[in-house]
Amino acid sequence: MLCGISRETAPADMASSDSIPVPVESEAPTDATRAVVLPLEPVRDYPGALVVVEGIDGSGKSTQLYLLKRWLEIGGYRLHFTEWNSSPLVKSATRRGKQRRLLTPTTFSLLHAADFADRCERQILPLLHGGYLVLADRYIYTAFARDVARGCSPRWLRNLYRFAPVPDITFYFRAPLDVAVNRILAGRPKLKYYEAGMDLNLSLDRAESFRLFQGRILANYDEMIESDNFVVMDGTLPVNKLQRQMREIAQTRVNLSRFAPKKAARMPR
Amino acid sequence: MKRSRKGANGRAAAAKMRSYGLPLPGMKEDESLGGTLIVLEGTDGSGRSTQISLLTEWLESEGFAVETMGLRRSGLVARDIDALLAENTITRMTLTLMYATDFFDQLEHRILPALRSDFVVLADRYFYTLIARAAARGIQRDYLLGLYEMALRPDLTFWLNVGPQAAFEREFKKSHTISYWESGRDMSLSNDLFQSFIKYQAKMKKEFELLADRHNFVAIDGEASVSSVNRELRRRIAALLGIQRTQYKPSAALASLWR
Numbered sequence: 001m002l003c004g005i006s007r008e009t010a011p012a013d014m015a016s017s018d019s020i021p022v023p024v025e026s027e028a029p030t031d032a033t034r035a036v037v038l039p040l041e042p043v044r045d046y047p048g049a050l051v052v053v054e055g056i057d058g059s060g061k062s063t064q065l066y067l068l069k070r071w072l073e074i075g076g077y078r079l080h081f082t083e084w085n086s087s088p089l090v091k092s093a094t095r096r097g098k099q100r101r102l103l104t105p106t107t108f109s110l111l112h113a114a115d116f117a118d119r120c121e122r123q124i125l126p127l128l129h130g131g132y133l134v135l136a137d138r139y140i141y142t143a144f145a146r147d148v149a150r151g152c153s154p155r156w157l158r159n160l161y162r163f164a165p166v167p168d169i170t171f172y173f174r175a176p177l178d179v180a181v182n183r184i185l186a187g188r189p190k191l192k193y194y195e196a197g198m199d200l201n202l203s204l205d206r207a208e209s210f211r212l213f214q215g216r217i218l219a220n221y222d223e224m225i226e227s228d229n230f231v232v233m234d235g236t237l238p239v240n241k242l243q244r245q246m247r248e249i250a251q252t253r254v255n256l257s258r259f260a261p262k263k264a265a266r267m268p269r
Numbered sequence: 270m271k272r273s274r275k276g277a278n279g280r281a282a283a284a285k286m287r288s289y290g291l292p293l294p295g296m297k298e299d300e301s302l303g304g305t306l307i308v309l310e311g312t313d314g315s316g317r318s319t320q321i322s323l324l325t326e327w328l329e330s331e332g333f334a335v336e337t338m339g340l341r342r343s344g345l346v347a348r349d350i351d352a353l354l355a356e357n358t359i360t361r362m363t364l365t366l367m368y369a370t371d372f373f374d375q376l377e378h379r380i381l382p383a384l385r386s387d388f389v390v391l392a393d394r395y396f397y398t399l400i401a402r403a404a405a406r407g408i409q410r411d412y413l414l415g416l417y418e419m420a421l422r423p424d425l426t427f428w429l430n431v432g433p434q435a436a437f438e439r440e441f442k443k444s445h446t447i448s449y450w451e452s453g454r455d456m457s458l459s460n461d462l463f464q465s466f467i468k469y470q471a472k473m474k475k476e477f478e479l480l481a482d483r484h485n486f487v488a489i490d491g492e493a494s495v496s497s498v499n500r501e502l503r504r505r506i507a508a509l510l511g512i513q514r515t516q517y518k519p520s521a522a523l524a525s526l527w528r
Contacts, residue, residue, distance in 0.1 A: 093346045102378070104295075107345060107370050107373050110370040111370050114369075121360040122358075153294075159416065162412055163362055
């Protein structure tokens, strides 16, 4: 039932010369390791690189991305950090929709896509073309996992986000449902309506609704591991151990020296 | 009378798919709707809103409940789009998706319930305009068709066809200026406002021709008089709804539109 989320279902024939949404296939990859690790990925036509983290709430992804960012920042690397659902442009609409509970699965999804489009067109793409390393806390896979859980069509969603550049690495932080949910419930006693998936009528109890909703999202993420080349990270490992793994993988899969400060072009310690 | 209309509409609805491939979440694929969806498309200055006012009065006098929709009229994001259009930071994908949000908000919250309740819905523009605008700005057509795959298929779509020159004259007469977006100024077509308007409208017309073909638009000469355009619209709609008598004279309130 959920297999439709995988990228194979995206419309195949979308090449057209004068228009944006799809990355153009051209040129050989600049980074040999990338070609080996991700043979099926469309080739990126910009000098920058995109590294994203995904996972359900409480999986530890934001902490890990923060630590990766700090490591590179301290080393003076050229990077930009971006978060899901953070464009000021559509903030008021999202807030209004949530407060008055006006959002349907379709409009919820479209508003987030508009938000992403704004960041994509005004930040992510220009920075990738300008040779930046872009770190994203949540990316389009969040929409695929969550909006499908709300009842949106996977085919429609894959088309909707076709304009998004494909990440160089997608770290998927995977923690068992109970571990992740308990981390959230322990720290945040009051869950918001849409956050808890109350619009899905799964349960009248917010905590229980949240648990069921996150369970669906987790299953949807798992469906995408192979089709979208996720690098699965064990979210139950100690933070520093997990971070060491993340740094190693980042170095192996992306030529980080491209983003190093000009004078001291070496790996951060 | 009412019963026979409902029967006719019910059959028409059941005979064809209501979406373009995907049902809206929460809607059954074969759900038949009692109401009728009629779309008027056409550029600014083509007389759409005038005709909608007249048709609404005519249909109500014939005993039909009428609901209208248009672009930028949703409770959810209409105000936000207004604000975005007023500044020049918005990019084409974002604008495309904000308009899509506005469209689906109206469709799910107002139009679908109205059609389920037997209303005649008159749409002052539909997603076709949104596709034409976005495609004219270089967004792939198949992307846009996919975006609106869940939209409801109209029972009848009219295209009030007006040439760029006539559209320019009508717009200028109405507002004594030409708007930034209607002249496609965001596309840097020309620094001359008139040239920019004509070039943009020509691009839009090309997109509309593609859509007209694909979606069976009924093209109507929008440069004809209000009364003769209205007569042609009434003739087609009367045939669809099973209205026998199509005589109509606007009330005093709308008489000024009848020229």
